[in-house]
Amino acid sequence: MARTDAPGPARRRFLRDVTRAACGLSAVLVLLGIRTESSRASGVRLRPPGALPEPAFSRACVRCGQCVQACPYQTLKLATLASGEAAGTPYFVAREIPCEMCEEIPCAVVCPSGALDSGLPSIDAARMGLAVLLDQENCLNFQGLRCDVCYRVCPAIDKAITLTPESNSRTGKHARFLPTVHSSDCTGCGKCEQACVLEQAAIKVLPRELAKGELGHHYRFSWLEGADGKS
Amino acid sequence: MANRRQEAGRDALAVKGWWRSYRWLLLRRLCQVMVLALFLCGSWSGVWILHGNYSSSLLLDTVPLSDPLMVLQSLASGHLPATLALSGALIVGGFYALAGRRLFCSWVCPVNPLTDLAAWLRRRLGITASASLPRWLRYLILALVLAGSLLTGSLLWEWVNPVSIAGRGLIFGFGAGIFLLLALFLFDLLVVEHGWCGHLCPLGAFYGLTGGAGALGVTAAGRERCTRCMDCFHVCPEPQVLRAPVLDKQSPARIAGRDCMTCGRCVDVCAEEVFKITIRWSSGAKDE
Numbered sequence: 001m002a003r004t005d006a007p008g009p010a011r012r013r014f015l016r017d018v019t020r021a022a023c024g025l026s027a028v029l030v031l032l033g034i035r036t037e038s039s040r041a042s043g044v045r046l047r048p049p050g051a052l053p054e055p056a057f058s059r060a061c062v063r064c065g066q067c068v069q070a071c072p073y074q075t076l077k078l079a080t081l082a083s084g085e086a087a088g089t090p091y092f093v094a095r096e097i098p099c100e101m102c103e104e105i106p107c108a109v110v111c112p113s114g115a116l117d118s119g120l121p122s123i124d125a126a127r128m129g130l131a132v133l134l135d136q137e138n139c140l141n142f143q144g145l146r147c148d149v150c151y152r153v154c155p156a157i158d159k160a161i162t163l164t165p166e167s168n169s170r171t172g173k174h175a176r177f178l179p180t181v182h183s184s185d186c187t188g189c190g191k192c193e194q195a196c197v198l199e200q201a202a203i204k205v206l207p208r209e210l211a212k213g214e215l216g217h218h219y220r221f222s223w224l225e226g227a228d229g230k231s
Numbered sequence: 232m233a234n235r236r237q238e239a240g241r242d243a244l245a246v247k248g249w250w251r252s253y254r255w256l257l258l259r260r261l262c263q264v265m266v267l268a269l270f271l272c273g274s275w276s277g278v279w280i281l282h283g284n285y286s287s288s289l290l291l292d293t294v295p296l297s298d299p300l301m302v303l304q305s306l307a308s309g310h311l312p313a314t315l316a317l318s319g320a321l322i323v324g325g326f327y328a329l330a331g332r333r334l335f336c337s338w339v340c341p342v343n344p345l346t347d348l349a350a351w352l353r354r355r356l357g358i359t360a361s362a363s364l365p366r367w368l369r370y371l372i373l374a375l376v377l378a379g380s381l382l383t384g385s386l387l388w389e390w391v392n393p394v395s396i397a398g399r400g401l402i403f404g405f406g407a408g409i410f411l412l413l414a415l416f417l418f419d420l421l422v423v424e425h426g427w428c429g430h431l432c433p434l435g436a437f438y439g440l441t442g443g444a445g446a447l448g449v450t451a452a453g454r455e456r457c458t459r460c461m462d463c464f465h466v467c468p469e470p471q472v473l474r475a476p477v478l479d480k481q482s483p484a485r486i487a488g489r490d491c492m493t494c495g496r497c498v499d500v501c502a503e504e505v506f507k508i509t510i511r512w513s514s515g516a517k518d519e
Contacts, residue, residue, distance in 0.1 A: 012359075015358065015359065018421075019358075019421040019422065022417055022421050023417065023418070023421060023422055026413060026414045026417040026418075027414065029410060029413065029414070030410040030411060030413070030414045033407055033409075033410035055384065055385070056310065058385060058386065059305060059308040059309060059310045059380075059384060059385050059386055060305060060310040060312065061386075062286050062287040062297060062298070062301050062302065062305060062312070062316055063284075063286045063287075063301070063386075063389060063395060063399065064283035064284055064286045064287035064288060064297075065283060065284050065399065065402065065403055066282050066283040066287070066288070066289065068403065069273070069274065069282055069283070070282075078399060078403050080405075080406025080407050080408055081390070081391075081396065081406060081407040081408045081410075081411060082406065082407040086385070086386065086389060086390065087389060087390055087391075087395075087396065087408065088286070088389060088395060088396075088399055110282065110289070111313075112283075112287050112289070112295055112297065112312075112313060112315035112316040112319060113287070113302075113305065113310075113312040113313055113315070113316040114310075114311075114312060114313030114316070118313075
């Protein structure tokens with residue numbers, strides 16, 4: 001093949017233009033690709049048991065995925081570039097696969113960095129999130145039916161979720177059994193959300209900082225004298 | 232007379248035969264594939280040799296291994312990692328510091344085959360450099376990565392680190408990160424020759440800084456045989472490190488530049504057998 005070693009100006013210009021076009025195109029591809037991926041992300045993302053509070057967790061986690069490999073139920077996933085969480089950090093979506101609350105907490109045991117606290121005394125002490133009965137308008141128990149599924153599947157039944165009886169004012173002679181979540185015992189495992197029979201779960205597990213309110217620190221409740229009036 | 236870039240290695244192939252002109256390249260690919268296979272065989276066959284990924288892992292359920300730059304970022308961001316991750320970083324950092332400069336880059340890093348492919352295509356297609364970057368940029372980026380972690384209190388670099396993304400993608404499946412790797416490939420292919428590994432990667436910069444006194448290295452021991460065909464300069468991802476040891480008879484024959492990856496491609500493509508991979512202080516490595 002006879003070709004001169006020094007490219008002519010036309011070839012040089014062509015190469016330069018092709019290069020620029022390809023770079024522009026790839027930049028657009030990257031942006032579009034990431035955009036598409038992030039629009040696909042759905043469901044509330046929760047951290048594994050024993051996770052440090054959010055900002056500390058993402059700086060402690062070394063993105064090694066050992067917790068993902070240790071989970072026997074394929075609950076945990078690694079965030080990608082477009083997930084919203086820091087890329088490479090673990091999460092789970094309760095509605096898809098909730099935490100099965102293994103007694104040995106294998107995910108936390110293998111964490112090399114301390115992002116998941118392996119010193120968690122038991123899985124019942126985990127606080128992955130807090131279940132909230134968000135949609136009372138569609139919850140079957142609030143309609144006066146006996147669904148109770150979230151209550152029945154709760155690993156901490158009668159502690160984390162109880163049924164509060166209330167008279168049914170629509171019929172005037174029946175009771176409604178209202179699922180009630182207690183933040184003191186809810187681990188945020190997500191079994192209630194996964195099991196909810198509605199098309200969209202009426203009960204959802206939210207990150208605790210999203211689910212919990214915070215009382216003004218000057219408030220004192222007179223009925224809580226023992227704790228200096230604090231709840 | 233200098234050979235053309237497209238034909239780098241042709242003389243070696245004719246003189247030394249196929250095996251000896253591809254030996255180090257093949258051994259390197261084998262090493263890269265084997266490391267990946269150690270990660271994958273657990274989830275594929277249930278035989279766990281390496282848990283985790285390139286960022287942090289556990290060898291045979293006992294030896295912790297961690298990416299020292301990852302742990303440094305975590306430290307800079309204000310978190311003291313648990314003993315397992317810390318000792319893993321010391322083991323990995325210590326190993327590469329003792330073994331030799333940037334061995335990780337050419338023998339382990341999952342991004343290396345991608346950038347090598349881009350560089351090979353560049354030579355084959357005769358794509359000439361359309362932009363250039365200073366080689367010290369990676370040290371600036373390394374400093375910025377650590378300063379960024381310190382200032383923001385987060386692992387800033389890990390949002391985009393292609394090394395982590397490639398490692399995670401290969402082991403756990405690719406997400407949107409594949410687009411970033413595609414962009415990196417096109418950048419190397421069309422914009423800057425050896426753009427990523429040779430100019431930008433802060434992890435490579437880190438290993439370059441720590442591995443300078445390592446045992447393994449390349450020596451231009453037979454440089455009096457050099458015919459100045461320039462084949463080694465054409466294939467070397469860091470050709471600036473070859474200049475003095477090969478061309479300047481006054482300078483030591485050992486390649487001292489901290490950017491050398493000890494990849495051995497110069498050994499492969501040199502028909503005159505100028506280069507040798509040697510252990511420091513062994514007889515072959517003595518400066519003439």
